[in-house]
Amino acid sequence: MNAMVQSTVPASRTRLPRKERELQILDIAHARFAEHGFGAVTMDEVAAAAGVTKPLLYAYFGNKERLYSACMERAGDAMLAAVGAAVAAATGPSEALRDGLKAFFAFVDGDRDAWRVLFDETLPAGGELARAVAEYRDRLLALVAQTQLELIPEHSRERAATEVEALSNALLGASEALARWWLRTGALPAAEAADLLVATVEPGLQARAALRDRTASPSTPDRDQGAP
Template identity: 40%
Template sequence: MGTVKTKRMPRAVREQQMLDAAVRTFGQRGYMAASMDEIAELAGVSKPLVYLYLNSKEDLFAACIRREAGALTEAVRAGVDRELPADRQLWDGLRAFFTYTAEHPDGWSVLHIQARTHGERFASEVAAMREEIVAFVTQLIVAAARAAHRDPDLAEGEVAGLAEALVGAAESLAAWANATPGVTARQAAATLMNFSWAGLANLMEGRPWSAP
């Protein structure tokens, strides 16, 4: 087997190239089945260079999780204009989420499937990302609820469970949408918006459902 020839380029660029290859390989083949040889070949570098830059398969996988988690979180935050009405903020956030997961299916597989099933170290990386997104969604909902109820002191705890449920639903729906041909990011976002907003609107207008 011949030696892989590499062109000289900045370390940061080369590292991102390796992470791109790793995310694709981990996302499509799974963490256990992915090999450093395959990742190095896809990146167009030698395997020793991958180890030199990223130390081990475990460290490489952790770096992939951190990069993909940061990118997804930033995409959701960037998609929301906090000056818009509450329903528009939630819609834009959902659309940003589903657009990102649709455009980066391998990255989403790394976060949603691989990282959660291969040890506490990896699961904790994803849990931190999830907590950040839940906190962001909680702020969206609580701001809208405070405005609707004209109560600036409405506690976050009143809506924290809703944010948790909404994020969980979005995660499951993204996995389904990516596996279902013909489902667009906009359709997935509209599905969850229609499902959630009717209940949220009733809550904000003081008409919560009560158990019999």
């Protein structure tokens, strides 16, 4: 009788420390969000896959938006660390541009789920998630802008700030668009995709920097002093 009773009692769930359980849930949610997109994933599905109750899932993360934000935070921090390390280790401005873009594409190639979580086109246009996406994009934009500023003579950088901001947005947009195309087609290795973008934008950035250097040179006639 005891044996029969014992055989019908379900095995208890393995109790994990909260931190370990949260990481386990994040791994599962991250994979599901990457595969299906934010809108198609439910908290019920995540709870079932993680082997926890739905109330416990809500107790840990609050709601689906915050769960997604936690996944996004891990992915965004990893991407920024990879690109930032590549730029910081570069030996010059041209290398910083090239190495930063290569690191961006290498990250996308190495962790496609992270890319899909960070750049999910199905996310709501407003609210908490939109602000989180904008924050990571702004931080990546700052890295791009710093790389471009290094291509500009120091005495011209303050004057060129607005133009650099515009060009940084364009370069980041081109990187995202090229990454989407590359993921969809697989037509080039990731490193070649990065080289293609570098070869396209670097000459123009260098030419623009040289033009600023000439126009800001002390030898340029001062129009306030009567120069034609």
